[in-house]
Amino acid sequence: MTVKTSVLVVGGGLAGTSAALFLAWRGVDVTLVEKHPGSSPHPRAVGFNARVGELLRAVGLDEKLPPSRVGKGFGIRRVRVSSLVGERFEETFWSPPAQLSNIEYSPCKGVGVAQDRMEPLLRDEARRLGADIRMSTRMLEFSQDDDGVTAIVQGDGEPYEIRADYLVAADGHRSPIREALGITRTGRGYMHTSRSVLFRAPLEEYLKDGIGQFVVDGVGFLTTYGDGRWVLMLEDREYEETELREKIFQAIGRDDLDVEIITTGRWTISAGVADRFSSGRIFLAGDAAHTLPPSRGGFGANVGIEDAHNLAWKLAAVLKGESRPSLLDTYDAERRPVASLCHQQIFARNDGHNRDRTPEDAPLIDNNAMHYGQLYRSDAVLGAGPELPPAQLPEQWNGQPGTRAPHAWIEPGKSTLDLFQRGWVLVADHPQWEEAAQRAGVTYERIEQLDVFGLSEKGASLVRPDGYIAWRSVDLPDDPTDALAKAFRKSSAGTR
Template sequence: MPLSVRQPVIVVGASLVGLSAALCLAKHNVPTVVLEKHASISKHPRAIGFTSRTIEIYRGLGIADQIPEVPKDFHLRRARVESMTGKWFDSTSWSDTPTADQSKKSLQEGSPPKKQYSPSRGAAMPQDQLEAILQAAAIERGVEIRRQHKVINVEQDLNGVTVTVVDPQDKEIQIQGAYLIAADGCRSTIRELLQIPRYGRGHMQTMRSVLFRAPLDQYMQGVHQFTIDQPDLKAFLTTYSDGRWVLMFYDDIERDEPTLRSKIHQAIGRSDLPVDIITTGRWDLTALVADTFQSGRIFLAGDAAHTLPPNRGGYGANTGIHDVDNLAWKLAAVLSRQSSPALLDTYDAERRPVALLRHDQIFTRADYKVHLDQATPAGKKLDDDAMEFGQLYLSDGVIGVDETLPRALKPDEWAGQPGTHVPHFWVSRDGETVSILDVVGQDAWTLVSGMEDWEDVTAQVNRGSSVKVKHICIGRDVRFADAGSFQVALGLSATGAALLRPDGYIAWRTKEMPAEPAKCLDDVVAQVAFRVNQHRG
């Protein structure tokens, strides 16, 4: 059987998560080949909401300027209606958490505005349009994308992974790599070949949908999502804000085109508007998390690892994008021999609990409470900002965390807790105000402090070390430009420091400078970066 290519990393799946994985790896100079069974990007837009944390990741990849953020005054609202042009029963905000409602009430009463946890506002771009941006950027950066390549087998040994695929000419070929990322969706071929079971609420229902174009903007009244509530039509109608709409049916009934057109008119409440049907869809509403996200040299990401149904927290595609942001720098560190392969074990330890928490949080929210059963009891609903910006990582790659800590809090409540992402705050650099997120992390380990003495400490550690640490001194390299102080934001004294990983997560913190700072920092880097060369020069 011919061997067509060998790359350090094979990515299976060229949708949002697979393409994001390839871009994250390209950022770290890791060549990849992406295998995709479909011939082109799906005609169905599918996801549309991309969170602030996701846009932060795309900022780091240099493509956020191609993704329009939602306007500052934009508030996503949902209405329960008889039809768009008929009777409206009630409307609610996109978020149904009490804290969000309280924040809105505070704004109405003239209280201080809600704290800004990110420099990004999130985006409401249809998935097919975002995938086109990701694909173009990946190709431009040297990623090889092979479409119409269907995986039929995968094998691995101590030296690498071999994937057998059927190419567009129906020939079987083998592709080899050091590692493989399975981003091939909820029906993942890779996961099935590895026989990795899944846990969770499971299958809830099968749904049908129809994608269409129609001139409906004048009937929206500032609302983008509509729950259609009629005796003979229970459905969900939403817009992709580009002239396309999707009507989702809570059943598994196949309808012909005249019937679909009739149902669309029924949901609109008018039959005299032009409707152009684009395509139909059929999908399972399922909540399942794989029992492990790693099998040797193979890693599950996105829906292959966790199938989370569409919800107001945006846990589906966004969670998968966050997966590969976590994994890519670790693969790069191991492939470049800076870190030992043990670093890769932290991927499952960090990302699987996030998926499990998000699985459980879905069923604390209004949309999915109806699907609760004895196997999925109601839990405590956590704040949206805590879930988006303040989920905690517990792994051997973080010092200063334990199981007694909450699974998620808002960034200001964490105040620089190791295992959480560095909180956003504004700094001034070269006369320009930027987020600290644009200064630290990105592609390197970073020590953040307000004391210049740490500069010599990092220089000592870097001599003879396979893992290099850059030092950012607040007050010298950048100036704190936000309210309060960065010491409060990171929980430090004037002499303390925080060590950030390439993905911006805090791996370690010392509130004050220790007695032997160089030895201390060197030992910390050796531990949290799983450094191969532990000799200190």
Template sequence: MSKTIETSVVIIGGSIVGLATSAFLAYRKVPHILIEKHAGSAAHPRAIGFTTRTVELLRMLDADAQTQGTTFNRPPRRIQVESLAGKWEEEKHWGKKPHGPPSGVKGGSDPNSGVLSPVTGVALSQDKMEPIFRKRAVELGAEHYLGWKMTSCSQTHSGVEVTAMSKTNEEIKVQAKYLIAADGSASPLRESLNITRHGVGLMRSISSILFRCEGIRKYLEKGFSQFEIKRDGFEAFLVSYPDGRWALMTYKQDDARLSDTEQKDLIRQVTGENLLDSDIEIVAHGGWDLAAFISDQYQSGRIFLVGDAAHTLPPTRGGYGANTGIADGHDLAWKIASVLSGESDPYLLDTYEPERRPLALTRHNQVFARPDYKEYLKTSEWKLPEGTEVIDDSAMEFGQLYRSNAILGSEDLSLPEAQTPAEWAGQPGTRAAHFWIKQHEQRKSIMDLFYKHWVVLSQNRAWKDAEREAAEKCGITTSFVQIGADVVEEEEGNFERFYGVGKTGAVLVRPDGYIAWRCAEGPDNAGNVLAAALSKVAHAQRKKN
């Protein structure tokens, strides 16, 4: 006999993106259930390196990942070699120019540290990051059904119903308002909805061997952590993880079925070292497909795609895979919370796809505009848009532009896809820039004031009355922060510099920390002006004249 559970949201898939989405929903007190067919994280580390933006979101959750991983500020360095012990040839740069000193090295410094963000990225593998999100989600009230597999799914105009079964043949039926599909690149949910995908496509099949070998750690001393092995028609890829594990990737599917002895022989071949069997510990092995696809839809009725279900991207030194999916979940969570609270009309959810899909498409194209993967364009029907150039890493990380009906002021199609925060200077549709402030004698980032609800920022106290009036008219939870009074800039002028408003102007920041609207100088009827803007971007249910 099955048990029926009623909740607000059901998440299918409990890998990194599903877990992050669960944590973001729990942070906003949205009742939900996560269903994952596996009992825990996969043995393979998979993604390595979580970007500064992801760590900003962990900071929001009060889940400190930085203490558990080596911080990094630049993409990992890669070099082509015949073998580790053989000839080292040329460094393979991620961007248009060399990235300078080694990255991912403890104690490394970043000239932008504390300038673009209050945190830095972490060189932590996915199997280490997943428990952080899982633990925080459960602490905040999430229910996770691990070891349960979805067996059916249906939706109506008013909700969704999912049936799931455990490994011991117990069955549950989950009735929810919305479903979030975080079920991976193959996504049975996406396929059942007949959502198509486009992109460079399937690139090649990979066989992967995860191992430990203390005898080759010396090759990391020059600051390289990724090695392209090329010699005499043989190709492989070797990457190190901060905890001492290595992953050897080859391009023969049969290599995934090699015996331990054969795998160790292959490791000797790529390292060029005369290693004993006892020097090498095989941890795991398997196979996967290297591919690049963007789903043509991110939403079908009450079902939303996140992560690899929405966009499958190859591993990159820019962190475009898991990190992009984590941000999907963050964007969707606040919108679902606002709709379920009754503050926002369900049409707010229709802004998810217009914001997140173009961003993923830009990242897809950036992958193939860069040297690491450019060669795959030769065998694909996919063509980069004319004039595509490599975009600066800080612009990709902190300055991709949202265009949707939850933003006022980003409609101009001549605006670039991405710029640095300094170049944007408060452009609506971009992440609200970091700068340091003092509040009650405590040093904080201005970003620490966001993420709970809508925030109005201004140097002019008159906007306090406008904020109250707008909140009352729209039925939207807001707060007001006066720069120079409620908080003090550590460096005077940063608010005007980074947010592009004068002393009487104001900025409206969304619950996800993105700028929804700004007014360069204060109008006479500020309350009406702010209420009109808030009503539009929040899709307010209650609208009073």
């Protein structure tokens, strides 16, 4: 038996499931295989940033998410303590406290959902949109040629073949696919190994001040998933259950509570970024592309989901014949520098990962700049030169091509961001641009908030299907139709 599909995704974690979701949402025939029957009972990531919230809002998933407390700083602030109920000492900041600002960067807030709760939401929505998701199915081998990728997989029965145009490798930080392709990694490498115990206890009263992470002197690191579950990270050795309970009570500072031990784990903490994010028709995403240790920037899971989003629209455009395959080269050009920047920022900050080596000597970049203001430089962007910094606040970019289109309210409940992500959009407020958009075959959106895009009243911005600005004309050129046509053809690798 041979199953034919446009895109095969290997790995059903956050990045892989997101890839299946975003591809299916764009009408791409996608099949996902995952060797496990479901999500890990020990959640890893908790808390997704507002940029991921924007991506989920675009596909209509935001309304299905449980209420979040992350928007109030919950789970991000960290303090050293004698115990959860005991004396509190200094707070360690992820980066220097930002200056107060009345600028609203997004219509979304962070998403406070643990990974083992988020993955099924993504899976169910991907299935609803038509993705073929096959759990308990392992890929045994793969090969690629000029026309596609062939994988041999096995579920409960005999092995069978899947033939795909492209393959997305989201098979984790050890990534057998990456290893088979001979793609090396650069970064800090192995750092340390930790043990963990996941437990449930009624401790909500100790979270009222918005602190959700606790470095407990003499015990370990204690944090919450915001749903009644907590995890205590300990040194790497074997523990009996009675000793685990003692450690939990010591970390809490009291032993009169009902504590349910759910499961335990052993975690290898390492850091590295793949030296290539693609090889032929195969693309790395998530931990397969970049292993980034847990941080308050949320750079592991969030960056992986954004990988999937960046890749999905490009695969969709090429598969539908709207763009040449060269558009896919921009995936590595855009996402690998982002991963490298996140790696740098993790080790430039006081976030608990510099105990083995000295901190990275690099300037700290504001959190909002990292979430909303990273710059893409590629052939799919016109006017993002090497002289520009890798990230800035949105108001500093002011609509710079290569950056995420800025948020502004058009009307109550409707953001400029709600205009994007389905296809190519021209933002302007002038009749000549409307005619130019019609001739180019892009959607025209007339808005009055041109100042946040850095445009005059006669200017225009061309926004890609992922909500990033591909090109802009600050004012009206002599021939707007020709200017837009050339910009669109070049940035989209267009076939028309």
